[in-house]
Amino acid sequence: MRIKEVCEKYGLTPDTLRFYEKIGLLPRVRRDKNGIRDYSEEDCRWIEFIKCMRSAGIEIEALVRYVKLFQEGDATLEERKQILIEQRDKLQAKIEEMQKALERLNYKIQVYETHIKEAERKLKKTVTKV
Incomplete structure (x- = not known):
């Protein structure tokens, strides 16, 4: 899949995909004989x-x-799990904070x-008196 197709499918810009690849967030994408990125199904799963x-x-x-550890293999399973647990806990705290804000908005x-x-x-009483 070419970069344009991937961008349309996932609602990302080419710059975002290139940035993800540059920082190692997206494992190295294959290129065709002309040097054009050719995203595989595996690449698309990473993007998702x-x-x-x-x-x-x-x-x-x-x-x-997480991606770097994934590339190192099964010896990093526990460390990857810990990253996911930490991020889940942070997300749960955000959800609770947002729930409180939502409750406050609903009250207001x-x-x-x-x-x-x-x-x-x-106003109705005033109008009927006139």
Whole structure:
């Protein structure tokens, strides 16, 4: 798959894909005889993984470390697992923080809805008196 197709499929820019490759986040992509990147299914699975992790707020540094360890093989299984656990715990804390913010927003919206209804009732009473 060419870079343009990959970008369209995953909603990324060519610069982003090149950056991911440059920093080691995306393992080296094969190139055809003309030097043009040719993304394999395996490359696409890595892109899906990276995109999912980034959308969850996982730090690039943690992902780069994970990829490097993955490339080193099974001797790094425990260390990779620990990276994922740490990132999961951070994500869980963010989710809890966001849940609190959502609850606060919902409360504030409810307060405004109550005030608006009260104001509409008062206005209605004033209009009917005139």
